[in-house]
Amino acid sequence: MELTITQPDDWHLHLRDGDLLQAVIPDSAKHFGRAIVMPNLKPPITTTAAAVVYRDSILKALPADSHFTPLMTLYLTDMTNREEIKVAKKSGVVYGVKLYPAGATNSQDGVTDLFGSCFPVLQEMVEQNIPLLVHGEVADPNVDIFDREKVFIETILQPLVQRLPSLKVVMEHITTKDAVSFVNSCREGFVAATVTPQHLILNRNSLFQGGLQPHNYCLPVLKRDIHRQAIVSAVTSGSKRYFLGTDSAPHEKRKKECRCGCAGIYNSPVALSIYAKVFEEAGALDELEAFASFNGPDFYGLPRNKSKIKLRKSPWKVPESLSFPFGDIVPMFAGELKSHILWFLSYCIRHDTGNFSDK
Numbered sequence: 001m002e003l004t005i006t007q008p009d010d011w012h013l014h015l016r017d018g019d020l021l022q023a024v025i026p027d028s029a030k031h032f033g034r035a036i037v038m039p040n041l042k043p044p045i046t047t048t049a050a051a052v053v054y055r056d057s058i059l060k061a062l063p064a065d066s067h068f069t070p071l072m073t074l075y076l077t078d079m080t081n082r083e084e085i086k087v088a089k090k091s092g093v094v095y096g097v098k099l100y101p102a103g104a105t106n107s108q109d110g111v112t113d114l115f116g117s118c119f120p121v122l123q124e125m126v127e128q129n130i131p132l133l134v135h136g137e138v139a140d141p142n143v144d145i146f147d148r149e150k151v152f153i154e155t156i157l158q159p160l161v162q163r164l165p166s167l168k169v170v171m172e173h174i175t176t177k178d179a180v181s182f183v184n185s186c187r188e189g190f191v192a193a194t195v196t197p198q199h200l201i202l203n204r205n206s207l208f209q210g211g212l213q214p215h216n217y218c219l220p221v222l223k224r225d226i227h228r229q230a231i232v233s234a235v236t237s238g239s240k241r242y243f244l245g246t247d248s249a250p251h252e253k254r255k256k257e258c259r260c261g262c263a264g265i266y267n268s269p270v271a272l273s274i275y276a277k278v279f280e281e282a283g284a285l286d287e288l289e290a291f292a293s294f295n296g297p298d299f300y301g302l303p304r305n306k307s308k309i310k311l312r313k314s315p316w317k318v319p320e321s322l323s324f325p326f327g328d329i330v331p332m333f334a335g336e337l338k339s340h341i342l343w344f345l346s347y348c349i350r351h352d353t354g355n356f357s358d359k
């Protein structure tokens, strides 16, 4: 069985820098035409000047024959000013501004006062038509970790879209039925959401299946199955409000398998296979292309990709781990096999030549 679709993009990706960037970028470049690149490096990318330098390092790290385009983002802080937003727009390389509530994940520098000092910046983003990309969890340690997305929607997002209805907002990596209800209740074209493979196929049991499973730990943390089901229904419904964002977030194996492991799942090698499997099992394979390849560029006001990809169904075992000179990375579904993942990219890309070439 084969499936040919317009080449997808990844609207939420962590590419890291240095050795890690070099190690992971081929997996994204192989599958996706473009990606919204998260700015949470250490230190974070808070200025357009830094985004331009980071973008150059990504382009340098790409495999020689790659057509992959990184779309850069800025990390919003209490210090970000309106001028920076104007510069970002003018640069032509910055496509979003990322909001991490201070203390949420890997994000000590996030925003503490969105409706205060940051508000003029948000108003400028409306002027410049730059979307706000949000990690939608409150950082308050007193709020139960499974409720942090819901509380964020009630206390931050709902008031935000009421006060700035013309601000484009992407709620990143949604994990709850509450997020689905919220996104569906907003004005189409102004509020949208990215959805990861893990939040479509795993629930919170996967964190403890036979013992603690660090490679299934990401933030926002996996939720109950009713939430997963609501997200599957949303993405397979044909709604334009949802699009593909892997949140592929590599960490070295030793930083996952330790006393205090990092949050983040490295899913780039398997993401597309998992999305296809989820859509197929929901009887909605014909909706996959819009989710993966149309809704994202349409929301961002960018052209859809012209290239096509072909997916073929064949047995495939994900490697136990990927080895690099600096250490190992364990991909999502490491060591799991064939029957689990069916749509495999033994695929080919057709650029405008009209020919498929085996990758």
Ligand SMILES: NC(=O)N[C@@H](CC(=O)O)C(=O)O
Residues within 6 Å of the ligand: 014, 040, 105, 106, 135, 217, 218, 219, 220, 247, 249, 250, 263, 264, 265
């Ligand atoms: N998703 C994660 O669990 N981790 C991300 C951060 C993020 O997307 O919030 C990371 O950078 O490692």
Ligand SMILES: [Zn+2]
Residues within 6 Å of the ligand: 105, 135, 172, 173, 219, 220
């Ligand atoms: Zn996040």
Ligand SMILES: [Zn+2]
Residues within 6 Å of the ligand: 012, 013, 014, 038, 247, 249
């Ligand atoms: Zn992320």
